Structure formats: structure tokens, C-alpha cells
Amino acid sequence: MTLEQRKNIVLTIPEPGKFKLVERPFPTITSGYAIIKTEIAPVCLEGSRIWSSHDFEFHDDPTHLGHEGVGTVIEVMPGSNFAAGDRVIVFQGDHCGRCHACTSALSPTYCDANDPDIQGIEGAAMRGIEKRNQSASGGFAMERYRIAPEANLVGIPDELEFRYAAAANCSFGVGFSNQEAMDVKAGDTVLIGGIGFIALGHVISALYRNARVIALARNPYRVDMLRRMGVEHIIDPDEPDWLERVKDLTFNRQGADVAVDGSGVAYYQEKLMSAVRKYGKVNFSGHTPGAKIQLSPLHHVIDPAHTIMGQHDVRSLDREYLIRALLDSQVQRMVDVMVTHEFPMSRAGEAFDVQVSKQCGKIYLWTQE
Ligand SMILES: [Zn+2]
Ligand SMILES: [Zn+2]
Structure with missing residues (x-):
């Protein structure tokens, strides 16, 4: 040629x-x-x-x-x-x-x-x-x-x-780099909601770090994938007691150390923020065009002392x-x-x-x- x-x-x-x-x-x-x-x-x-x-x-x-x-x-x-x-x-x-x-x-x-x-x-x-x-x-x-x-x-x-x-x-790269930025480590509880390929990357990263993973998931196809990856705790966010069940899985029932949203929509974001312990971290890794969330600086950031972060890429x-x-x-x-x-x-x-x-x-x- x-x-x-x-x-x-x-x-x-x-x-x-x-x-x-x-x-x-x-x-x-x-x-x-x-x-x-x-x-x-x-x-x-x-x-x-x-x-x-x-x-x-x-x-x-x-x-x-x-x-x-x-x-x-x-x-x-x-x-x-x-x-x-x-x-x-x-x-x-x-x-x-x-x-x-x-x-x-x-x-x-x-x-x-x-x-x-x-x-x-x-x-x-x-x-x-x-x-x-x-x-x-x-x-x-x-x-x-x-x-x-x-x-x-x-x-x-x-x-x-x-x-x-x-x-x-x-996928894994984005999850890995975001979790490096948040210093996710062994013993942490990582709550992940809205399971698409970015969230699956976060799941792999959290399991690799020996963190405890709790997934909020509804799509049966992806629930099966999570099980095959080795996620032991999968909770349907439509169940009325979902938050109590998340807390039961965290140290002193104080809430997750880290929450990750892969959906980009308020349905998951609001739930995830409410399930994070004081001084915990919230990560937005999903985005949906036009989606918005009502965010109160006092109730969502200052009162729980949360750090909110997100980052494209690696x-x-x-x-x-x-x-x-x-x-x-x-x-x-x-x-x-x-x-x-x-x-x-x-x-x-x-x-x-x-x-x-x-x-x-x-x-x-x-x-x-
Ligand atoms: Zn991409
Ligand atoms: Zn440059």
C-alpha cells in the first residue's frame, strides 16, 4: 500500500x-x-x-x-x-x-x-x-x-x-480515578445508585479496594451482573425501607462513607445524599441532559458536612x-x-x-x- x-x-x-x-x-x-x-x-x-x-x-x-x-x-x-x-x-x-x-x-x-x-x-x-x-x-x-x-x-x-x-x-477508569480523588479505602462503605457502565466501573473499583459495596438497583439484567461481580448487598430503591436497610449495613448505622450516582437524575441523587454519614462524600458520575436537582446549601452540604464532587475521565x-x-x-x-x-x-x-x-x-x- x-x-x-x-x-x-x-x-x-x-x-x-x-x-x-x-x-x-x-x-x-x-x-x-x-x-x-x-x-x-x-x-x-x-x-x-x-x-x-x-x-x-x-x-x-x-x-x-x-x-x-x-x-x-x-x-x-x-x-x-x-x-x-x-x-x-x-x-x-x-x-x-x-x-x-x-x-x-x-x-x-x-x-x-x-x-x-x-x-x-x-x-x-x-x-x-x-x-x-x-x-x-x-x-x-x-x-x-x-x-x-x-x-x-x-x-x-x-x-x-x-x-x-x-x-x-x-467505565472502570472513571470509577477508579474518582475513587482515588475521594480516597476510598478498605473498610469504607460505598453506596452506588443508578447502575450503568460508569457505575459498574465504580463497583469494580470499590470491590478492588475491599470496600463494602451496596447497590441501589432495579433493572433485573444489571442486578444479575452485580451479583456475578460479587456485590452482596443490592437494594431496590423503590422499597419503602431501603434507607433503613442501607443504614443496617453501615458502621453504627451512621450511613455510607461514600455515595456514587451513576444516573444523573434526582431520583437517585436525593436518595444517595440522604444515606451518607456526617462528613461523608457524595460523587456525581452520571449526567442526564436537562436533569436538575433542588440543592439546599444548608441541608445538603453544611448540616451533614458533606463533600460533593464529580469528575469526567481519568x-x-x-x-x-x-x-x-x-x-x-x-x-x-x-x-x-x-x-x-x-x-x-x-x-x-x-x-x-x-x-x-x-x-x-x-x-x-x-x-x-
Ligand atoms: Zn466516554
Ligand atoms: Zn492543558
């Missing part, structure tokens, strides 16, 4: 419920970036809001999709710290190297290069990667070939399979221990439960339909197939 013959194949969703693979020019890069042959692009919101109603965030649109992924470096510029053949995890977005997030080793989502208020929508995040590389493709994950800043690549150890490394983004300071966790056999066993479906990108529509059905955990797209 000559250089001129190289093409990229890109997934598009031209209208809700329809996908099309289209040909684009092969990516071009400038220094500081690498071209990666993506192997797995895990499905995030592409398979729910985008597929069913074309509800995009600022960084994607019908022809630019996907942000999670793992693959193999195929091209770098002279002087790179990476080489063709390196297997890597791609953490989403660009890297400016100068802002608060970059200099403090925080999540690249918060880098100024990815901020549409600073860069404009056309210059921020993955679109910004294409623009800064003057490339006609490759900014996004649901493409055969992708561009990423080397600062957001992490090498995958030889003994770690792609399918486990691919849990480093918006802080770069957590990457090494995240990979160490992914090498753990029990984490891998739980990732096997979490990843319920894998599809070739050529059958992406089936993957997205399954995600809309909620009869699934995390779904992987194999982009070369």
Missing part, C-alpha cells in the same frame, strides 16, 4: 438509528502527536442519546464520533517517545502542557485545549486535534486510524490484553495505578462481567440498539472489523 492509497474508515450516524461507514483521507500529524490504529472503541453516549435522538455534546456530531479507545501506534514524528508497534490506551482530548489540569496531572478533559469557551467549538477537544494537525480525519475514536497527543497515550504492558486495557476510559496522576489495577485477576474477572457485548464496527447499529435496550453493560466496538 503506497502512502497515497492509505485511507481512513470513519463511523457516522447521519440520522438517528442509522449508521454509515465512510472513507476519509488518512490522518496527518505534527510533532507531539501519534497515529494509532484503533482496535477497540468502547461505546459511551454514542449508543444511547446520539443513536436514539441525535443529542450531541459539544465535542461530537453526526460525522465525528467516539472518544474512548485502545490500539497500536503506527506513526510518530522524529524524536517521539513512542514507536510504531507500541500498544497504547488513548485518553481523550488534546494536551496543552501549560494549564492547571496539565501542570497538576489532572484529567485531560479539563485541559484548556479541550475547553470550547477558550478554543471555540471548532478548535476544542477532538475537533481541535484534527485542526491543529491539519488532518481531514483521525480526531475521534470510531475511526480505523486516530490521532492523539503523546501526552495522552499510556503504554499497555505486554501481558495486558486490549479488552482489559479498554476499560481504562469511561486524572493523569492516576494512570499508573489504574493500569496496575487492570492487571489484577479479580479486576479482569469483573471486567469480563461488565463487558457484555462486543461487535465489529461494521455492525455498529446492533451495538447501539443493544445499548438503548439497557440489557447490557459496557459494549466494545472492534474498529478494524
Whole structure:
């Protein structure tokens, strides 16, 4: 294959419920970036809001999709710290190297290069990667070939399979990094509500840390997944005594040390906040468009002395221990439960339909197939 013959194949969703693979020019890069042959692009919101109603965030649109992924470096510029053949995890977005997030080793989502208020929508995040590389493709994950800043690549150890490394983004990775930020540790009680793929990532992280996990869950498919992961305490939040049952499972009935919301809706958020002990921590990891919650600073924050936090993505300071966790056999066993479906990108529509059905955990797209 000559250089001129190289093409990229890109997934598009031209209208809700329809996908099309289209040909684009092969990516071009400038220094500081690498071209990666993506192997797995895990499905995030592409398979729910985008597929069913074309509800995009600022960084994607019908022809630019996907942000999670793992693959193999195929091209770098002279002087790179990476080489063709390196297997890597791609953490989403660009890297400016100068802002608060970059200099403090925080999540690249918060880098100024990815901020549409600073860069404009056309210059921020993955679109910004294409623009800064003057490339006609490759900014996004649901493409055969992708561009990423080397600062957001992490090498995958030889003994770690792609399918486990691919849990480093918006599933186990997000749960792990949020729990590092909250210092979740052995002996803690972690209450998790609204069980989707982000919450499942939190469950794996909490069990890995030897915390006691209590799940608030109603979807029978996901209740079964939680049981298979090893969660012993699953409570239906519609039951009138749910709060008493949660408290019975906590030290001195004082409430959970940490609560995590994966739903993004008030139904779970209000319940979770009410079940956390004094000086406990509340984590918002789910988001639902348009959803709002009535929050009283006195009753929800000051009176219970709660810390409320949330964070997209993975802080770069957590990457090494995240990979160490992914090498753990029990984490891998739980990732096997979490990843319920894998599809070739050529059958992406089936993957997205399954995600809309909620009869699934995390779904992987194999982009070369
Ligand atoms: Zn930055
Ligand atoms: Zn994601």
C-alpha cells in the first residue's frame, strides 16, 4: 500500500438509528502527536442519546464520533517517545502542557485545549486535534486510524490484553480515578445508585479496594451482573425501607462513607445524599441532559458536612495505578462481567440498539472489523 492509497474508515450516524461507514483521507500529524490504529472503541453516549435522538455534546456530531479507545501506534514524528508497534490506551482530548489540569496531572478533559469557551467549538477537544494537525480525519475514536497527543497515550504492558486495557476510559477508569480523588479505602462503605457502565466501573473499583459495596438497583439484567461481580448487598430503591436497610449495613448505622450516582437524575441523587454519614462524600458520575436537582446549601452540604464532587475521565496522576489495577485477576474477572457485548464496527447499529435496550453493560466496538 503506497502512502497515497492509505485511507481512513470513519463511523457516522447521519440520522438517528442509522449508521454509515465512510472513507476519509488518512490522518496527518505534527510533532507531539501519534497515529494509532484503533482496535477497540468502547461505546459511551454514542449508543444511547446520539443513536436514539441525535443529542450531541459539544465535542461530537453526526460525522465525528467516539472518544474512548485502545490500539497500536503506527506513526510518530522524529524524536517521539513512542514507536510504531507500541500498544497504547488513548485518553481523550488534546494536551496543552501549560494549564492547571496539565501542570497538576489532572484529567485531560479539563485541559484548556479541550475547553470550547477558550478554543471555540471548532478548535476544542477532538475537533481541535484534527485542526491543529491539519488532518481531514483521525480526531475521534470510531475511526480505523486516530490521532492523539503523546501526552495522552499510556503504554499497555505486554501481558495486558486490549479488552482489559479498554476499560481504562469511561467505565472502570472513571470509577477508579474518582475513587482515588475521594480516597476510598478498605473498610469504607460505598453506596452506588443508578447502575450503568460508569457505575459498574465504580463497583469494580470499590470491590478492588475491599470496600463494602451496596447497590441501589432495579433493572433485573444489571442486578444479575452485580451479583456475578460479587456485590452482596443490592437494594431496590423503590422499597419503602431501603434507607433503613442501607443504614443496617453501615458502621453504627451512621450511613455510607461514600455515595456514587451513576444516573444523573434526582431520583437517585436525593436518595444517595440522604444515606451518607456526617462528613461523608457524595460523587456525581452520571449526567442526564436537562436533569436538575433542588440543592439546599444548608441541608445538603453544611448540616451533614458533606463533600460533593464529580469528575469526567481519568486524572493523569492516576494512570499508573489504574493500569496496575487492570492487571489484577479479580479486576479482569469483573471486567469480563461488565463487558457484555462486543461487535465489529461494521455492525455498529446492533451495538447501539443493544445499548438503548439497557440489557447490557459496557459494549466494545472492534474498529478494524
Ligand atoms: Zn492543558
Ligand atoms: Zn466516554
